Amino acid sequence: MLDLILRGCGLPDRAQPVDLAIAGGRILGVGPAREPARETIDVAGRLVTPGLVESHMHLDKALLTERISGSAETAAEAIRLTGAAKRDFTADDIGARARRVLDLAVAAGTTAMRAHVEVDPIVGLMGMEAMLSLKREYAPAIDLQLSAFAQEGILQAPPTETLLRRALEMGADLVGGCPYNDTDPRRHIEIVLALAAEFGVDADFHVDFSDEPEHLHVREIIRQTIRAGWQGKVAVGHLTELAALAGPEQAALIADLAAARIGVISLPLTDLYLMGRRDERNVRRGLTPIRRLLEAGIPVALASNNIRNPFTPIGTADPAHLTFVAAVAAHMGTRDLMRDLVAAITHHPARILNLRDYGCAAGCRADLVVWECERVEEIVMALPPRRFVVKAGRVTVEHHRRTVERWRSGGASRPSSG
Ligand SMILES: [Zn+2]
Known part of the structure; x- marks a missing residue:
């Protein structure tokens, strides 16, 4: 049967x-x-x-626009505004907002999601506890991969390293770093990859999130990924600085990413919103070069990142909407390129998340x-x-839809009143 x-x-x-x-x-x-x-x-x-695969989501800081008055002009400002709001988070509050986003994602057809859960001196392990409980609650509808994520830095925010280790012991599925927001990015990457190796889990970095190639921490991530033998277990999100490199230098870095089997996660709504803010003319798009990465055989995912908070004021948690935006923002309008965009919310993120039998x-x-x-x-x-x-x-x-085009029947089908 x-x-x-x-x-x-x-x-x-x-x-x-x-x-x-x-x-x-x-x-x-x-x-x-x-x-x-x-x-x-x-x-x-x-x-x-x-099923659709959402590879980069922040459930714990979603849906904050109603309680934050200022709007962010830069990523640093978004971190500051959200960090301030985070001080008032409670476990119930995190759970309620995360549920609303999960419900949207599930209704849209998302069956797997990687969520970055902030673990730091402000919230401690509260977010991770709330999310572990949601992971069990939502298991019949969606597989949640939880990343213990150091948004506030590790070295500049002690005892984050201890908290990350504790989160992994509690059941976090992987570890997430943010080298651009720390005092020693090289050491930050080292700590994240050492934790990944210690617990045998993947690592996922927020990286090179700027208009100009002023950080390029991805080079250090590539070097350390290969040194640790962690090829195929590391992903990077944003990577907008890659787009600012001149042709040959960009091609060389893309080849290095491919060799280290690092997956790239483009976050088009956040990147289009926060990049290019200093450009007075010809405002740049600020997306990682999706087509060139795909041409090099690198798995490229499109992901939501944030839903209605200072990083991204809009959001539906429907991965299909990201393909709609990327088709025009990344110049991907042919039939084959549009199929690539659908792969960026299905097969590519499944590969990045190491989902089996997808x-x-x-x-x-x-x-x-x-x-x-x-x-x-x-x-x-x-x-x-x-x-x-x-x-x-x-x-x-x-899903059931019913649309009644009353205008066609000249009003005859209007329900009787009174
Ligand atoms: Zn993110």
Whole structure:
């Protein structure tokens, strides 16, 4: 007995719709499904993709715009404004805001997420405790990877190193660094990678988040990643300074990233919002060079980063919206480039997060999205609604839409009043 059959799935690499037979949380077969199943849904040729992967999110400091009056002009100001708001955080408050964002993400079809949870002298381990409890609560709908993240620095904010270690002992899945916000970036990177090695986990850095190539800490990250033998287990977010390097220097650094198998996470809403603030004419876009990174075979993810706080005043937690923005912001408008953008919210972040058995093939985990469209590139072009979301072989979200175009019927279908 199967758990679920999805009939007539439009898979990106198939000419004709196929059935997906699902049991035990996995796709057992792709092709005509004849066995009985507890639930059978005919998706009538709609596009089916693997679940969306949000690779960089801050749940603990999301949805702060109502309580912070000032707006940030720079990343440093955003850190300062958010740091001040953080002093009033409570576990309940963090949990309530994080739940609102998780609900949005799950409804949009996100089935895996890496969240950076701030661990520092201001909040201590409160955020990590709240998030570990949410990880259990949301497990039926989404896999949460929690990064113990040193937003305030490590050396300039003791005892953060001790707190990071404690967070990893409590169950954090990886460790996150922020070398640009510390007194000794080289040592900061060393501490983060040493913790990653000690606990056998991945590392993820916020790095080179500036208009000009004034930090380029990524070079040190590459060097130390190779020295530690941690290739394929390190990711970097932002990396906007890479775009400011001249051609040959940029190409050399991209080749080094590829050699160290470091994944790159572009955060287009934050980067477009905070970069280029000193430009008076021809304001630059401030995105990492997504196309050149992809051409070098580097996994590139698009991620939300922040939802409505001083770093990013907007946000829906729907990864598809990032592809819509990136198509124009990163000049990716052909059919193939739009497919690359969809890979940047599915296959590429799955690789960066080291998710196992990800995809729509037999044997893969049955984490799926059924879209109200037929072609992959339509996700980017038109932001189609989702019809169903499936997590571990169970339908977790079902969307129904009803639009009544009253104008067409000349008012005849207007409900009677009185
Ligand atoms: Zn971030």
